Amino acid sequence: MNLKQLAKELNLSISAVSKALRDSHEISAATKATVIAKAKELNYQVNPFASSLRKQKSKTIAVVVPEIANNFFSLAINGIESIAQERGYHVLIYLTHEDFQKEIAITKLLQNGRVDGILMSLSSQTANILHLEEIKEKQIPLVLFDRVAESIDCPKVNADDYKSALKATEHLIENGCRNIAFLSISNYLSISNKRMKGYVDALRSNGLKSENSMIIECSNHEENNKSLIKKLLKSKHRPDAIFASVEKLALNVYDVCKELKVNIPKDLKVIGFSNLQTATFLNPSLTTITQPAYEMGREATSILFKIIEKRGYNMILEKTTLKSEIIIRESTLAVSKK
Amino acid sequence: MNLKQLAKELNLSISAVSKALRDSHEISAATKATVIAKAKELNYQVNPFASSLRKQKSKTIAVVVPEIANNFFSLAINGIESIAQERGYHVLIYLTHEDFQKEIAITKLLQNGRVDGILMSLSSQTANILHLEEIKEKQIPLVLFDRVAESIDCPKVNADDYKSALKATEHLIENGCRNIAFLSISNYLSISNKRMKGYVDALRSNGLKSENSMIIECSNHEENNKSLIKKLLKSKHRPDAIFASVEKLALNVYDVCKELKVNIPKDLKVIGFSNLQTATFLNPSLTTITQPAYEMGREATSILFKIIEKRGYNMILEKTTLKSEIIIRESTLAVSKK
DNA sequence: CTGAAAGCGCTTACAG
DNA sequence: CTGAAAGCGCTTACAG
Incomplete structure (x- = not known):
């Protein structure tokens, strides 16, 4: 018909x-x-193709994320979909699996008009932004969220990572910690730097010397991370707290502590960035810094639609920072050590 | 250009x-x-639209699922995307949020040729399959996975829910349980019935009378479910084990037990269908029946592509059943009651 | 208020 | 081996 x-x-x-x-x-x-x-x-x-061909509009947006089996991203996608559905847009999903080459391939794929706009969270392997510049040159609306690159000129939505890392570190210090190890995953993106900076500044402003800062470089290799953590916990300069910059690392710490019979929070306090819904049921329950993932998805999508619908709006650099929440649970409880 | x-x-x-x-x-x-x-x-x-218009093919598939912030579905989507990416297909995602009307609206939307095929997991509210029949009439390839309707004639991929529920119940019985409460969420779909049937048959074949079977009808209302569970645990006929037919209900049980200070597994054993990655870190760690979510996604997508690529294949009714795994943890440990 | 016609950017059967 | 032409199903500027 x-x-x-x-x-x-x-x-x-x-x-x-x-x-x-x-x-x-x-x-x-x-x-x-x-x-x-x-x-x-x-x-x-x-017929959507005839219509799109004629109007040069697809009524479709693309979501490009590192992974989906991850609480943060699935919540964010939930938020994205909710706004898209409201506006009658379709949502294409692409996973980079933290692979920079795949991310580049996907952005190439999206340059042919298939989508009216792109929402993106960069892979941890992303080493430059040439592929994003191409998107910009082609005038395709682009909004980055969470895993953002500072160096590109486009709207960005993220959480107050610096501030919440600062507060989280202060929380540990208040509960008696002096040797806090920060587990980081370094990359081109500023996000992990911001968290690290919050941690370092909190140490400094609380009179802890810089030699007290322990920054452990982790990777995407679970086994490697675990052995790093194991080594750390067995070392002479064993920390009294671990600050995990991402959820996975916090769980790795739990794993290692179980194996080494290290008691959390008595022997070691643990805090981590996490959107784990079951954080409260963990043994012990995990103190988390929880990002507003759903809201970040919604916010990023709203901005994208502003750009799509008003041409020229693209030039306005919108940077939105949403508040994370520190939820204090057992893993950072002050315990009198006997 | x-x-x-x-x-x-x-x-x-x-x-x-x-x-x-x-x-x-x-x-x-x-x-x-x-x-x-x-x-x-x-x-x-x-230009994808010109090409699709001319060729009457979209190189795109749709995934329709009840929700995404859910371990099972995000793993399944991961599997779907992996096959689609291999084949150069694009993946549109639609969430029904367990709303039958939304599910109908989405299937209407997909009748105009936008996609070459549909992968679908039905909402818990789905009350009939008229909308699926429409899809079939329009000759749009359709594969159902996990939340499947028995009454529709199309390929289906699911897990061996009957068998694993049977085994799970036997595991509880072996560990001394006699009064096992089954928390179900009833709906049009057969999936929950199969799980329930496995539970009931296990009781029967182990010589437990039918009056020992306790089937508690739950809903999508978390608070209602919790008060149901609370009532159950406070009642005279308090069960010695709870079998949660879905992940959320198991977590609700944990919540209520924490509140009522009911000790798991001493006072109550808990088992549940779940894809929770952190099941092992819960307090106590949760015994789960874990479905091969990623593989189910991959399998369903492979079948869909067979249908898309060979016309007429649609007529072949393929029903694939994958094995779930029972992972025994602390929540069902036999504990000597003193 | 309604219609004829051009054209969006491709693909493919057909002619040479 | 290459090209002219039709047509996929729409939308919209233009004419009436």
């Missing part, structure tokens, strides 16, 4: 039917009513 | 260029080489 057939049924021209369906002011109310009724009766639906 | 411009640059006809790019046997190797080189140089990319 296409416009041509529908027009024939109605004894109208194709253009009249098309206009009626798009509620054009050129068409009388009576004609519109009959057209709409007939279209419904015959279950007519506009 | 379109074919016309590219053809002009090359002093060839549009059709020759198009054929060269699609590696047609009608074009000489030499011409192909120059065309491909030029296309690369000028960064030419085929």
